[in-house]
Structures are given as C-alpha cells and as structure tokens.
Amino acid sequence: MTAQRVADLYLSDVRGRMRGVRALGDGALAQLQASEWHTPLAQDGNSAAVLIQHLAGNMHSRWGALRGGYRAGTEGESAGRNRDAEFEEGALDGVTLMKLWDDGWQVFLDALDHLSPDDLTRPLTIRGETHTVLEAIQRQVAHYSGHVYQLILLVKTLRGPQWRTLSIARGGSAAYNAALWPPDGTA
Structure with a gap:
C-alpha cells in the first residue's frame, strides 16, 4: 500500500470518526433540559455551556484558517481568541449554545474536508x-x-434514569449481535 493510499484512508477515517464523535455530542445535548445547560457536576466543574464555548472557540482558532485548505504559515491559535473567557459561565440559552456548537463543528469539519493527503506532512503551528x-x-x-x-457523562448524570443511551443498551449486546449475525444467515 502506498503512502498516498494510507493518507487517503486516514483522512477518510478521521472525517467519519469525528462526524461520529459530533453525533454522540448531538445525542447527549438533545437530552438536556433548558435549566441544565449551565449545571456543572461539581464546584469548579464545566457545564455543558462551558464545554461548548471552549470547543467552539478552539475549533475556530485551530481550524478557521484552514477551512478552504492548507495555507503555509498557519498559526492555530488565533490572535483574537480569549480562551479564558471560554471557561466563564455565562447566560447563553440552549439555542445560542447549539449555534456555537454547530458553527464550531462546521469550521473543523470543513477544514478536514479540504485537506489533501499531501497536506498531512506540511507544517503549521499551535501557540x-x-x-x-x-x-x-x-x-x-x-x-x-x-x-x-x-458532555456525555455530564448529561447522563443529569438525566439519570431518563437518559437515552447513545450506543448499545446494557444487556442488549446479544440481541444486537444476533441481528447482525442471525443463525439462519439472512443478514
């Protein structure tokens, strides 16, 4: 297998996996109640709002300059970023926080989608x-x-028994596997 093919496979895999990670976050955030966006699990812990603010800030800073593809001299810590403010609890509502979440992921995923296999060995700086x-x-x-x-742990803890699993439910592995590989071979 050529290095070019490995690089193609890597980019394809990381794009898909990160879309999957985002989908897990979407599934957890969809279960939050309006009153829970700013609820940390412990004093000095991060609420869902803070985690979203931080992720969005990081995604814009690290990947905003690469949305259209690789650019030489890219610095992954944008001058205008106020990282400390990302960890301050604010009063943003769920709709606004979801917009931050969506915008941040869009920046990151757009950048991944515009990278080529040759870009993987090119330099960029972070701080x-x-x-x-x-x-x-x-x-x-x-x-x-x-x-x-x-986020998943936070929301799962806040939801308690109302949590809807994002993967195979406990005790559900045998049924899941049976559906994949039925004894009659009809899968």
Whole structure:
C-alpha cells in the first residue's frame, strides 16, 4: 500500500470518526433540559455551556484558517481568541449554545474536508509550536473526543434514569449481535 493510499484512508477515517464523535455530542445535548445547560457536576466543574464555548472557540482558532485548505504559515491559535473567557459561565440559552456548537463543528469539519493527503506532512503551528497537519489533527481528535465524552457523562448524570443511551443498551449486546449475525444467515 502506498503512502498516498494510507493518507487517503486516514483522512477518510478521521472525517467519519469525528462526524461520529459530533453525533454522540448531538445525542447527549438533545437530552438536556433548558435549566441544565449551565449545571456543572461539581464546584469548579464545566457545564455543558462551558464545554461548548471552549470547543467552539478552539475549533475556530485551530481550524478557521484552514477551512478552504492548507495555507503555509498557519498559526492555530488565533490572535483574537480569549480562551479564558471560554471557561466563564455565562447566560447563553440552549439555542445560542447549539449555534456555537454547530458553527464550531462546521469550521473543523470543513477544514478536514479540504485537506489533501499531501497536506498531512506540511507544517503549521499551535501557540508557536510546530506540528505536522497530521499531528495537529490527532491532537484535536483526542481533545475534542475527550470533551464530548465529558458532555456525555455530564448529561447522563443529569438525566439519570431518563437518559437515552447513545450506543448499545446494557444487556442488549446479544440481541444486537444476533441481528447482525442471525443463525439462519439472512443478514
């Protein structure tokens, strides 16, 4: 397999996986009650609102300059970003927070969609530290996934017994697997 083919496979995979991570976040956020957007699980913890503000701010900062494709000299920490403000609890409502969420993901996913396999080895900086585009993507895959799973835990805890699972329900693996591989081979 050629390096070009591996790079194509990587970009295809990361695009799909990050859309899946976003879908998990969407599924969790859809279960929040209006009164819960600004509810952290612990003192000094992050609410869903704060996590959304931070993710959106990071996505715009890191990927906004790459929405149309790779540009040499790109700095992934935009000068106008106020990261500390992203962690301040505000009074934004759910509709506004979902717009921030959608806009941030759109920036990130647009950037991924416009990257080519050749871009993966090109340099960009984040806070002055040089990364390859591949390293920057992997850094953000871990970062964004971590925060989305924080959202899931937060919402699952807030919803308690009303939580609707985003994957195979407990005790449901056998039925799920049976549907994939029925004994009669009709799948």
